[in-house]
Amino acid sequence: MSIYLDNAATSYPKPDCVLEAMRRYFEDIGANSGRSAHKLAQEASRLVFETREGIAKLVGAKDSSRIIFTLNATDGLNTAILGSLKEGDGVITTSMEHNSVMRPLRFLEEESGIKVDVIKCSKEGVLEPDDIKKKITQNTRLIIATAASNVVGTIMPIRDIGRIARKHNIPFLVDAAQTVGSFPINVEEIDMIAFSGHKGLLGPQGTGCLYIKEGIKLTPLKFGGTGSRSEFEIQPDFLPDKYESGTPNLIGIAGLGASVKFILEKGVENIRRKEEKLTEYLLQKLKEIKKVIIYGTQDSRKQTSVVSINIKNMESSDVGDILDRDYDIGVRCGLHCAPIAHKTIGTFPSGTVRISSGYFNTEADIDYLSRAIRKIAQ
Ligand SMILES: Cc1ncc(COP(=O)(O)O)c(C=O)c1O
Structure with missing residues (x-):
């Protein structure tokens, strides 16, 4: 998968x-x-x-x-x-x-x-x-x-x-x-x-x-x-x-x-509703995992479907590599071409693991990702 x-x-x-x-x-x-x-x-x-x-x-x-x-x-x-x-x-x-x-x-x-x-x-x-x-x-x-x-x-x-x-x-x-x-x-x-x-x-x-x-x-x-x-x-x-x-x-x-x-x-409103719901689900799953730090508002009504995290005591790039190699999940790690934003949220220079779902992602994708992150965090 x-x-x-x-x-x-x-x-x-x-x-x-x-x-x-x-x-x-x-x-x-x-x-x-x-x-x-x-x-x-x-x-x-x-x-x-x-x-x-x-x-x-x-x-x-x-x-x-x-x-x-x-x-x-x-x-x-x-x-x-x-x-x-x-x-x-x-x-x-x-x-x-x-x-x-x-x-x-x-x-x-x-x-x-x-x-x-x-x-x-x-x-x-x-x-x-x-x-x-x-x-x-x-x-x-x-x-x-x-x-x-x-x-x-x-x-x-x-x-x-x-x-x-x-x-x-x-x-x-x-x-x-x-x-x-x-x-x-x-x-x-x-x-x-x-x-x-x-x-x-x-x-x-x-x-x-x-x-x-x-x-x-x-x-x-x-x-x-x-x-x-x-x-x-x-x-x-x-x-x-x-x-x-x-x-x-x-x-x-x-x-x-x-x-x-x-x-x-x-319909743009329907697309937003679908993405907001999935983001809410993702945030809820991530909040249940010990050692996961979530950045930003942590409120799906105040953000897009972009969610940035880190796992305590791990480099974001290592998390991204494991997700790709062992679980076949593609996310983006590091500074996301926005060093000033990372300085603002306090994650410069090591960056974060950015999870960005889209119109075609499903709750099953989020379940699979959160299981992977839980295992990595353990
Ligand atoms: C906020 C923001 N501005 C500008 C860009 C640049 O977009 P493009 O790659 O289409 O030039 C991006 C791409 O990630 C972005 O997220």
Whole structure:
């Protein structure tokens, strides 16, 4: 029996319809989109359009052209961060961020002297929104927060932060890599939102999106062919073309279109309910095992399906190796590309064992995992 509990890294398995849509693109379409005028090219353009429309519906965007296809969440976050900040600007973020936020910020801090203020969250990864308010200055040009921690799953008070940002007229960027697909979002309340297509959206790797609200101006990071306004040597100024240079990942977009349809049919609220129930079951099982330390809120209503643990007197990497080798269970150990989050919860530098269940996991998987952890702890 092989059990996959690493859905926070990328979801697996994918729904059958995703594989079918990808196969169909390769076998029956194959052409580029937005460029040529022949039938297959039109079919490819329709596929891209329909996927964009599906995502817009899922995240509550009124205008689907403001959804930009990216390679992953990191790509979208870099476009938003590097494209909006310049020398001397200030940015406020949280101490639960992923390196996809922290690394571009630390780069800009070094290169362009931007000022990065990191709001410290509690040991459970909980953020007090008023702490953000206190750090706002006249130079603050961007506020960034993850929608939920990829280390302990803690859900962030995105609505409250958004309200503060709007009141002070500061653009607000949300990293929704860990929530899209299993939590309702309304992008109209946020200025920019980046997410992966390959995690909660159940799509293929190499897909992601950045939503950019009307009025937000970003300098593109890439320039080139868009299939539009080919008479000009300068980049088009309209969306999505302004930020989508080069041939898109059509096979990925085909798969993503199918996975988004799957999610819309199942219903985000139902997916969340199912995942919350399984997380509650997992937390309950883990709490019964002596020597297991659980991090985060330990409350399935306040977190995603990410649960981080350690076994007393054991390295997280050793636990992960035993789970893989002896039990055929896949989890992720170490720092999860989020050293600042581990410093916040007190597990830096050794990290934790991250168990992240997904849409297709069952209570039987959790039973098997908890038996394995109990044996390892003994
Ligand atoms: C919170 C968070 N942000 C960003 C990322 C980066 O996502 P991607 O691998 O799609 O670039 C991840 C991936 O684990 C994440 O969990």
